Amino acid sequence: MTEGYQIKALLFDVFGTVVDWRSGIIRELSDWGRDSHVVADWPAIADGWRGLYQPAMERIRAGNRGFVRLDILHEENLCDIFVQHGLNAPTGDDLHRLVTAWHRLDPWPDVVSGLTRLKDKFIIAPCSxxxxxLMTNMAKRADLPWDVVLGAEVAQAYKPHPQAYLGSADALGLKPEECMMVAAHLDDLDAAAELGFATAYVPRPDEQGKGAGAATAAKGSVDHVADDFNKLADEMGC
Amino acid sequence: MTEGYQIKALLFDVFGTVVDWRSGIIRELSDWGRDSHVVADWPAIADGWRGLYQPAMERIRAGNRGFVRLDILHEENLCDIFVQHGLNAPTGDDLHRLVTAWHRLDPWPDVVSGLTRLKDKFIIAPCSxxxxxLMTNMAKRADLPWDVVLGAEVAQAYKPHPQAYLGSADALGLKPEECMMVAAHLDDLDAAAELGFATAYVPRPDEQGKGAGAATAAKGSVDHVADDFNKLADEMGC
Incomplete structure (x- = not known):
């Protein structure tokens, strides 16, 4: 679908694709609970917190709210999910610590080595x-060697709104066809492909919990499928 | 002026401070002239091109024009300066090659080693x-190890407009007092200091040509003065 164009940049989904958000958020919530003597079902709260993510962005995508950065949505959603679980909404330093849990997520084991190889040949950037x-602090802690941070805040739109992808490519002065979207989620890749981006699917079967499994891409629906970032680097001739 | 705050990010001016724009632009113009059989006074055209930079941004800072990225201003200004020198305004591939000359500038010799040391302790980002x-392509070519690209396009304002600095700090979720502006130009540092940023002056006496010299900072007007980025790294305990 992108014949005749040379890929110059790889744009990466991050939560799930680059980092294991679920186990990291459960760890951060549990640590805070222990330090604060709060007992709760932290895995359920982690899943509930993530569950409020799409509805919160949807209000912005639908134009019912102006763009605000994800840290703000995470803060609002955290307070909601705590209250739903019968806990007091956190405030002050507690709120800051918990919201920035998303800045302290660990990458999948192949990520740093794979990105380092891909960076030799392509511009690599989060399109999250x-x-x-959040992206800068995460990269700093986890040694993610991004060339530049792109994505929702730069484009002022949340994926899968077209502007999130188009604004990221445009910031690089590139056509969609010169960019490849890399993600563990087929809906993210579908939205990018619709706009002319090349696509690479890297399934992360442990994203929803060890062994939870990942969808299989329908034949021809994506340009590349790779088991991890090093396999993607092989595939891309790095 | 920033007592009690811990510096978390160093924001760098780029043209003149990180890269030697003048000799790079003269080289790129001369190479193009040779390839295109166009004879002209390339150093004068380089200085003239740069001379149109502030007036073009000033229209935007003053609110007389909406924000457009610097590549666009460079394109317009290049055509103007060519015509002023009796040359045809370049078009097509020629125009693209010449405008992206600004993406292919070389850093001063201390820059890569100094930034690499500073990156261990601080977030480092261009605030250009x-x-x-432009910043991404330049960094890729010159191995500038930025953590993130900030500056005019992210903030949608041109320095020294306050929003260029404030929007860059805010994108990191930091207060101005948690950021240090590093520049070879005292007016850039004055504008940042006015907003609460810490400041480091790194004079680049060869910016306007070998041995042209640099201004001396008035005592107490900046927080740090360092001869190069490695000296700055020493000064910052890296």
Whole structure:
């Protein structure tokens, strides 16, 4: 679908594709609970917190709210999910610590080595719904060697709104066809492909919990399928 | 002026501070002239091109024009300066090659080693009037190890407009007092200091040509003065 164009940049989904958000958020919530003497079902709260993510962005995608960065949505959603679980909404330093849990997620084991190889040949950038500070702090902690941070805050739109992808490519001065979207989620890749982006599917079967499994891409629906970032680097001739 | 705050990010001016724009632009213009059999006074055209930079941004800072990225201003200004020198305004591939000369500038010799040391302890980011693509392509070619690209395009304002600095700090979720502006130009540092940023002056006496000299900072007007980025790294305990 992108014949005749040379790929110059790889744009990466991050939560699930680059980092294991679920186990990291459960760890951060549990640690805070222990330090704060709060007992709760932290895996359920982690899943509930993530569950409020799409509805919160949808209000912005639908134009019912102006763009605000993801840290703000995470803060609002955290308070909601705590209250739903019969806990007091966190405030002050507790709120800051918990919201920035998303800045402290660990990458899948292949990520740093794979990105380092891919960076030799391509511009590599997150094209995430996470905001610039979140992406920068995460990269700093986890040694993710991004060339530049793109995505929702730069484009002022949340994926899968077309502007999130188009605004990221445009910031690089590139056509969609010169960019490849890399994600563990087929809906993200479908939205990018619709706009002319090349696509690479890297399934992450442990995203929803060890052994939870991942969808299989329908034949021809994506340009590349790779088991991890090193396999993607092989595939891309790096 | 920033007592009690811990510096978390260093924001760098780029043209003049990180890269030797003048000799790079003269080289790129001369190479193009040779390839295109166009004879002209390339150093004068380089200085004239740069001379149109502030007036072009000033229209935007003053609110007389909406924000457009620097590549666009460079394109318009290049055509103007060519015509002023009695040359045809370049078009097509020639125009693209010449405008992207700004993406292919070389860093001063201390830059890569100094930034690499500073990156261990601080978030390091360009806070330049150059656009995201320009900064990304430049970094890729010159191995500048930025954590994130900030500056005019992210903030949608040109330095020294306060929003260029404030929007860059805010994108990191940081207060101005948690950021240090590093520049070879005292007016850039004055504008940042006015907003609460810490400041480091790194004079680049060869910016306007070998041995042209640099201004001396008035005592107490900046927080740090360092001869190069490695000296700055020493000064910052890296």
């Amino acid at each position: 719904n996470g905001n610039i500070a | 009037n150059g656009n995201i693509a």
